[in-house]
Amino acid sequence: HAEMALIRAKELGRDNYAFFTEGMDADSRHRLALQSQLRGAVARGEFCVHYQPKVSLQTGELVGAEALLRWHNAALGHVSPAHFIPVAEEYGLINAIGVWVLDTVCGQIRAWRDQGLGDVRVAVNLSASQFAHADTVPLVEQTLRRHGVPASCLNIEITEGSVMGDPDKSVDALHRLKAIGVGISLDDFGTGYSSLAYLKRFPIDVLKIDKSFVDDVAHAASDAAIALSVISLAHNLNMRVVAEGVETPEQARFLASHGCDAMQGYLYSRPLTVDGFTALLRHPRTLQLNQE
Ligand code: C2E
Ligand code: MG
Ligand code: MG
Ligand code: MG
Numbered sequence: 001h002a003e004m005a006l007i008r009a010k011e012l013g014r015d016n017y018a019f020f021t022e023g024m025d026a027d028s029r030h031r032l033a034l035q036s037q038l039r040g041a042v043a044r045g046e047f048c049v050h051y052q053p054k055v056s057l058q059t060g061e062l063v064g065a066e067a068l069l070r071w072h073n074a075a076l077g078h079v080s081p082a083h084f085i086p087v088a089e090e091y092g093l094i095n096a097i098g099v100w101v102l103d104t105v106c107g108q109i110r111a112w113r114d115q116g117l118g119d120v121r122v123a124v125n126l127s128a129s130q131f132a133h134a135d136t137v138p139l140v141e142q143t144l145r146r147h148g149v150p151a152s153c154l155n156i157e158i159t160e161g162s163v164m165g166d167p168d169k170s171v172d173a174l175h176r177l178k179a180i181g182v183g184i185s186l187d188d189f190g191t192g193y194s195s196l197a198y199l200k201r202f203p204i205d206v207l208k209i210d211k212s213f214v215d216d217v218a219h220a221a222s223d224a225a226i227a228l229s230v231i232s233l234a235h236n237l238n239m240r241v242v243a244e245g246v247e248t249p250e251q252a253r254f255l256a257s258h259g260c261d262a263m264q265g266y267l268y269s270r271p272l273t274v275d276g277f278t279a280l281l282r283h284p285r286t287l288q289l290n291q292e
Contacts, residue, residue, distance in 0.1 A: 034084050035091040037073050042100045046073050049104050050271035051122065053280060054242060054264045057256035060287035062280065064121040066157065066264060067105045068271045069097070089129050098130045099139065106147040106154070108274060113149070117281040123155035123185060128162035132169070137176045144180070151181030157208070158184065160192030167198045178203040185242070189230060200237065207234040209260070211245025218250040231259050253289050 024032070041047060051065040069081050088094040105124050112120055130136055144151055156177060163170040163186075174184055185206035186194075190213055209230050216223045227243070234241045243255050246265030255263060268287050272280065 031087050031090070033076070034079065034087040035093065037076055038071075038084060038088055038091070038093050038097075041071060041073065042096060047071055047097070047100060047104075048273075049101065049108070050273060051108075051277040052264055052271035053269045053277070054123075054262050055268045055287045056262050057243075057252065057260050057287075057289075060289065062120075062284045063262055064123065064155065065277060066123045066271075067101065067125070069101055069125075085127055089127055092129075094127055094129055095133055095135075098126065098136075102140065102143045103147075106143045106149050109149045109153050110147040112278070112281060113153075115278075117278065119150075119153060120281060121153055121155055121183065123157045123183075125157045125187065126162065128159070128165060131158055131162040131173065132165070137173060137180070140177065140182060141180050144182075152183075155183035155185055155206070157187040159187045160189065160194045163202065164192065164194060164198070167195065171198070171201050174203050188244075190226060199233075204237075204239055206240045206242055208264075209241060209243045211265075214243050214245050214251055214255075214265075215247075217243075218248070218254040224254070227255065227260070228258055235259065249289060252287070256289055 048070050049067045050070050051067060053062050054064040054066065055061065056063045069085075071079050071081070071084055073079060085094065088097055102124060105122055109120065109122055112118070126136065140154070140156070141151075144154060163174070177184060183205045184203065185208055186199075186202070186204050187208050188210045189207045191210045207230060209227055213223045213226045213230075217227050218224070231241050240261040241259075242262045242264060243251070243260050244264050246252050246255065246263040246267045248267060251265075252263055252267055268285075269280070
């Protein structure tokens with residue numbers, strides 16, 4: 001890892017190389033390299049959005065998509081959002097990136113609607129500092145309006161971490177988002193901590209069961225118990241449940257038979273390019289769970 005950071009630092013060129021001092025550990029150098037490249041990334045057109053299908057576990061039909069940011073940088077190559085999003089947060093770059101993502105996704109929804117490809121509902125991830133930002137709710141509203149996209153086509157994914165930091169403020173922000181008409185999903189559910197008292201007060205439509213509980217859901221009693229508890233908790237609170245990271249037919253069958261509403265995962269499809277997802281909208285496949 002240390003060598004990798006150094007090599008990457010060198011690839012960034014002499015100016016950037018000067019930032020990498022002896023005293024810094026490999027991780028700090030790597031984060032610094034990421035942030036210096038992230039600064040110009042929107043302007044250089046280095047981002048794109050991929051779309052991963054969400055499929056009904058009851059009917060097998062395509063019910064929506066999650067927008068997932070992709071970054072290709074000349075010096076760094078492809079960098080996972082799991083790596084660069086936390087850095088963008090740390091250096092205050094996430095809001096500008098978030099503006100670009102929201103604009104791109106709303107523009108794409110509009111394009112699909114103009115092509116007669118239906119009312120696809122797309123989920124956009126908001127990180128903690130975006131969610132805390134006062135301008136986010138008006139930004140969502142303005143972006144939808146500018147593209148002429150109905151709010152019902154957009155869903156916002158937030159994590160427990162981003163809402164539980166200041167839960168009272170979050171209740172307010174979530175209600176303002178709901179008032180616009182966008183859907184709200186609580187992402188990676190079960191990995192952070194949520195007060196059940198607040199869960200009741202959050203106007204959430206969907207709980208997403210984290211992949212870590214889905215991995216062994218068909219084989220480990222403990223993960224099965226957690227998944228089933230999340231499903232009944234959600235349904236008792238009038239929320240739907242989406243399982244993330246579903247990779248095998250066993251997982252899907254188990255979740256379907258226990259009432260989970262929808263799934264997202266490599267079993268049905270990896271995140272797709274715009275062209276790939278457009279092709280899927282033109283010729284949707286139906287997930288077959290009963291055939292072996
Ligand atoms: P997330 O929101 O929990 O997104 C789901 C992640 O699981 C995605 O990783 C997706 O590619 C991956 N995934 C889906 N199905 C499977 C599967 O069956 N197997 C495996 N192994 N993985 C699966 P990705 O695209 O690398 O994104 C990682 C995280 O980065 C996201 O987690 C989200 O927290 C964040 N992120 C991505 N795009 C954005 C964005 O536009 N804005 C913000 N703020 N965060 C984003
Ligand atoms: Mg998500
Ligand atoms: Mg997730
Ligand atoms: Mg996750």
